[in-house]
Amino acid sequence: MRRFVRVSKYRHVFGQTVKNDQCYDDIRVSKVTWDSHFCAVNPKFVAIIVEASGGGAFLVIPLHRTGRIDSSHPTVCGHKGPVLDIAWCPHNDNIIASSSDDCSIKIWEIPENGLHSHLEEPLLELDYHSKKVGIISWHPVASNILLSAGCDNLIVIWNLDTQEAQIELDMHPDLIYNVCWNFNGSLICTACKDKTVRVIDPRENKIIADNMEEPLATLELDVASGVLLPFYDPDSNIIYLYGKGDTMIRYYEYTNEEPYVHYISTFSSSSTQRGMGFMPKRGLNVSKCEIARFYFFFQEDLYPDTAGPEPALEAAEWFEGKNANPIFISLKPEHVPTKNQEGKGLKKTILANKVAKKTEKSSSANRSDASISEIKFQEILKEIQSLTDLVSSQEKRISQLEEKIAEITK
8 A cells, every 4th residue: 555645844844953152151040930931032132031139030132142141241130029921022122021929010121232231120010910920921913912810810911001901801710821812812722720721702701612521632742740831833833842851842733634733853952941932933044044954945835924023903902802913024035124124013102102201311311411521521621721821821921030030140
């Protein structure tokens, strides 16, 4: 009997470790026992939750600054308790959110060239949860909407335009392990300690589905007891699985036909992993084709259009009930947005205005410094002029005295 191999563009995909000079070394990763990724990355920066005394902190490093990270490197350090989760805004690569053991959520603006001193003052501080907040997630389509989930078993959806907790979901009897948005942000999916996965319509405040009786597919991976953390790429339908303390990353392809989940390959490293960040597709170097075995393929076959940084909805529109798919961008090199183009569609909101006000404050301070410098410069000029006049008068006096001495000695 003739056997047919399942056709897949990603059947021969493989992982490759970068060289040592492209790594970030000597980072004291947080030892907090929480099932977080501890790492978040976007096309500009990588953020890593680190050990800190007297509160919580995380590093923010520009992607190109690889090598040894000094222990005195500036951190974002405004939390009173350990930082549990961090998430970059998908619509602005300089905005990051953090949640903490101190029950608070903070929104930060990172300078364009990274941190040059410790950042302690957030753009926004959000307080609502009564227990530590371990999960935060930005809305994938609408601007300035953030979801948070805490150990008080509550899910809160924030409108950052008004800085209000717009929606509260109290429908979980136990600890919430994870929360994620669907593709266009109309629904959320949660995993709870009560062994139930729920699909929820947050604006209607109701559960759409929670049937766990018949799984589509069941795979036995190994006998390890560690928690597996997934990443899903909706563009390629690839699921990446990694476990803390493990040395492997497994990847599977999802299809709409049985058996639904197909094993592709496993990447193994020599050291154990404590966390992982997933680079947005718009941050890939497609001109060098990071899936090296497919370099000779037509690139659109491997890199379909992906969600771009421009929001498709305003926060108010989403809360009013509107839905929209993400605004897609091409990953062809000539179409990848430049730094000036990214975030072009962002509207002026309270969050954006706070960034602007901070910039104006900085500009005002610079103008003030310039005025002070001008005054000092004028004072120095006056002093130089007075000294010049004094020297000139002294020279005249000396000339007169020399003439008198000459007359006396004749």
